[in-house]
Amino acid sequence: xxxxxxxxxxxxxxxxxxxxxxxxxxxxxxxxxxxxxxxxxxxxxxxxxxxxxxxxxxxxxxxxxxxxxxxxxxxxxxxxxxxxxxxxxxxxxxxxxxxxxxxxxxxxxxxxxxxxxxxxxxxxxxxxxxxxxxxxxxxxxxxxxxxxxxxxxxxxxxxxxxxxxxxxxxxxxxxxxxxxxxxxxxxxxxxxxxxxxxxxxxxxxxxxxxxxxxxxxxxxxxxxxxxxxxxxxxxxxxxxxxxxxxxxxxxxxxxxxxxxxxxxxxxxxxxxxxxxxxxxxxxxxxxxxxxxxxxxxxxxxxxxxxxxxxxxxxxxxxxxxxxxxxxxxxxxxxxxxxx
Amino acid sequence: xxxxxxxxxxxxxxxxxxxxxxxxxxxxxxxxxxxxxxxxxxxxxxxxxxxxxxxxxxxxxxxxxxxxxxxxxxxxxxxxxxxxxxxxxxxxxxxxxxxxxxxxxxxxxxxxxxxxxxxxxxxxxxxxxxxxxxxxxxxxxxxxxxxxxxxxxxxxxxxxxxxxxxxxxxxxxxxxxxxxxxxxxxxxxxxxxxxxxxxxxxxxxxxxxxxxxxxxxxxxxxxxxxxxxxxxxxxxxxxxxxxxxxxxxxxxxxxxxxxxxxxxxxxxxxxxxxxxxxxxxxxxxxxxxxxxxxxxxxxxxxxxxxxxxxxxxxxxxxxxxxxxxxxxxxxxxxxxxxxxxxxxxxxxxxxxx
Numbered sequence: 023x024x025x026x027x028x029x030x031x032x033x034x035x036x037x038x039x040x041x042x043x044x045x046x047x048x049x050x051x052x053x054x055x056x057x058x059x060x061x062x063x064x065x066x067x068x069x070x071x072x073x074x075x076x077x078x079x080x081x082x083x084x085x086x087x088x089x090x091x092x093x094x095x096x097x098x099x100x101x102x103x104x105x106x107x108x109x110x111x112x113x114x115x116x117x118x119x120x121x122x123x124x125x126x127x128x129x130x131x132x133x134x135x136x137x138x139x140x141x142x143x144x145x146x147x148x149x150x151x152x153x154x155x156x157x158x159x160x161x162x163x164x165x166x167x168x169x170x171x172x173x174x175x176x177x178x179x180x181x182x183x184x185x186x187x188x189x190x191x192x193x194x195x196x197x198x199x200x201x202x203x204x205x206x207x208x209x210x211x212x213x214x215x216x217x218x219x220x221x222x223x224x225x226x227x228x229x230x231x232x233x234x235x236x237x238x239x240x241x242x243x244x245x246x247x248x249x250x251x252x253x254x255x256x257x258x259x260x261x262x263x264x265x266x267x268x269x270x271x272x273x274x275x276x277x278x279x280x281x282x283x284x285x286x287x288x289x290x291x292x293x294x295x296x297x298x299x300x301x302x303x304x305x306x307x308x309x310x311x312x313x314x315x316x317x318x319x320x321x322x323x324x325x326x327x328x329x330x331x332x333x334x335x336x337x338x339x340x341x342x343x344x345x346x347x348x349x350x351x352x353x354x355x356x357x358x359x360x361x
Numbered sequence: 362x363x364x365x366x367x368x369x370x371x372x373x374x375x376x377x378x379x380x381x382x383x384x385x386x387x388x389x390x391x392x393x394x395x396x397x398x399x400x401x402x403x404x405x406x407x408x409x410x411x412x413x414x415x416x417x418x419x420x421x422x423x424x425x426x427x428x429x430x431x432x433x434x435x436x437x438x439x440x441x442x443x444x445x446x447x448x449x450x451x452x453x454x455x456x457x458x459x460x461x462x463x464x465x466x467x468x469x470x471x472x473x474x475x476x477x478x479x480x481x482x483x484x485x486x487x488x489x490x491x492x493x494x495x496x497x498x499x500x501x502x503x504x505x506x507x508x509x510x511x512x513x514x515x516x517x518x519x520x521x522x523x524x525x526x527x528x529x530x531x532x533x534x535x536x537x538x539x540x541x542x543x544x545x546x547x548x549x550x551x552x553x554x555x556x557x558x559x560x561x562x563x564x565x566x567x568x569x570x571x572x573x574x575x576x577x578x579x580x581x582x583x584x585x586x587x588x589x590x591x592x593x594x595x596x597x598x599x600x601x602x603x604x605x606x607x608x609x610x611x612x613x614x615x616x617x618x619x620x621x622x623x624x625x626x627x628x629x630x631x632x633x634x635x636x637x638x639x640x641x642x643x644x645x646x647x648x649x650x651x652x653x654x655x656x657x658x659x660x661x662x663x664x665x666x667x668x669x670x671x672x673x674x675x676x677x678x679x680x681x682x683x684x685x686x687x688x689x690x691x692x693x694x695x696x697x698x699x700x701x702x703x704x705x706x707x708x709x710x711x712x713x714x
Contacts, residue, residue, distance in 0.1 A: 109675070109678060109680070113680075129677065130678065133420075133421070133678055134422075163571070165571045165572070166572075167437075167538065172668060172675070173671055173672065173675035174675070177435075178434050178445075180434075181433055181435045181445035182433070192435070193437050194437050194662045195664060196659075196661070197659045197660060197671060198660070201661065204514075205661075205662060208517040208537070209537050210517040210537055212571050212572070253419055254419060
């Protein structure tokens with residue numbers, strides 16, 4: 023199954039015509055559609071509903087890029103990818119951008135032909151345990167069996183944590199997110215580990231009663247998540263990077279999905295004027311038109327709106343904004359200036 | 362006086378020494394084969410070269426040096442000692458041993474079960490025959506992955522938690538954590554490396570905070586994979602065995618009976634050896650299938666070779682190399698199994714005397 027798919031991708035890598043860096047943008051414009059790699063179903067980040075419509079934070083970023091570049095947020099082909107397939111799919115050109123809760127690490131950035139664009143979500147790896155187990159701290163898990171999904175940074179972090187605190191944790195590694203979830207909820211493992219956003223998402227989706235499962239307070243790693251593109255496509259990389267930064271800048275300057283049109287018409291604020299292409303044409307520098315960011319905001323809202331709609335406290339996933347607040351509110355999101 | 366005419370024996374025709382010629386069909390055939398081979402090699406070389414060029418153009422690093430890096434991840438079950446500080450090469454070895462463990466036990470299980478079911482299908486007892494037929498149809502027609510998931514879910518969904526494990530005389534424990542059993546361990550006053558024989562004792566599993574510690578243990582993943590593969594392949598083995606026995610001409614059996622052999626003796630001395638010649642080649646196929654199908658274990662969390670390779674692929678990004686390792690290992694395992702079975706086959710084959 024999986025190895026077969028991977029072999030096909032590897033073969034695709036082998037049979038590609040001789041490579042020309044920087045082709046992606048031309049290809050996208052020609053086919054008038056962006057191929058975005060997403061997860062196979064992490065509610066709140068990327069998941070398809072019963073009608074096959076994709077929704078989530080990672081999905082909205084893909085839509086924003088499509089709106090900015092192609093003028094229509096729906097000109098996207100969603101490609102669901104399992105963890106182990108995702109990098110090969112991007113390398114071989116099956117997708118143009120990978121917007122799939124993927125952690126930025128040195129190995130991935132430097133040795134795999136990938137390039138990170140911007141950080142869309144600050145996360146950390148944690149543990150979830152059944153509330154009835156009376157475990158209150160991850161350091162109490164000595165000798166426990168832990169369910170984990172393969173092809174993630176989680177496996178390595180788990181081993182590091184286990185060694186650092188001499189916990190002798192025993193991993194049970196599944197190749198699919200769903201299989202790992204099912205095994206945990208069936209009681210195969212005493213704990214489940216992945217990024218805390220993933221834990222919250224799983225708990226909301228699969229637990230019979232979410233209150234019966236406790237996410238432990240320790241974060242055992244830093245997991246900055248963000249979209250990736252292929253290395254060597256600088257123009258395309260710049261577009262994705264600045265769309266993400268633009269959505270953050272929009273929140274910082276109070277531009278929302280609802281007021282973007284009105285602000286564009288009336289605002290005298292020089293920053294707003296620049297962001298929305300009224301006074302300055304930032305789009306030209308990126309190879310876009312001057313309304314690029316206004317269209318993206320119109321399509322999906324600013325970063326804060328995207329967050330609250332998909333994973334915020336009013337949603338089933340129910341994640342407090344926490345580290346993902348803007349720097350002006352004490353969070354970590356410090357958008358690069360659009361000027 | 363003889364009537365037979367004296368015909369001198371005809372001399373063998375002189376070996377024709379055909380001159381090398383474009384017209385000769387033999388030469389042309391050879392030429393075509395050489396061309397086809399050259400084309401294949403050129404195609405392969407082009408693929409390899411193109412992969413290298415493309416990977417270099419995209420800044421994807423390649424090479425085998427990564428096998429020496431520390432793994433950095435733990436493996437749930439292992440036959441040889443392994444921890445996160447060991448090399449990736451050793452991680453692959455752990456995965457390979459896990460695959461072999463499943464394959465060998467699975468082959469054993471499917472052979473035993475398959476033979477019994479196959480014989481059952483030829484029984485004179487209607488009920489037994491029907492049951493064996495139902496077994497074959499059920500296990501042969503449900504996809505293997507589904508069967509593995511069913512076995513696994515049965516084990517982890519319906520067995521009790523480790524804290525409330527079913528136990529048999531405080532020695533065997535069966536729970537969601539798997540099957541724990543006592544093991545024989547050497548004494549602690551170990552002087553000559555083999556330990557003091559009198560101090561050898563049974564180490565019993567016992568309940569701890571998180572599950573059952575001590576003694577030996579089989580994980581539910583391992584049990585599900587082995588039983589699932591064994592039962593699935595047994596259905597095919599049963600058909601192979603049945604076909605083999607049916608292939609023995611009825612006259613042979615009648616002959617055996619007429620010299621006074623009992624049913625049992627007939628099976629052991631006549632039908633069995635004759636059937637074995639027909640059974641062995643297709644049985645080899647089933648063993649190969651079982652070994653290759655064990656790669657589905659990754660779906661239910663068993664750390665076999667594919668699972669380890671998947672993890673390594675993601676930690677290091679060496680997709681081509683990791684897939685290469687998987688392909689080479691399965692190829693080697695298959696060739697080895699086939700070679701062993703060929704040796705066995707030669708021993709039982711009909712000998713012309």
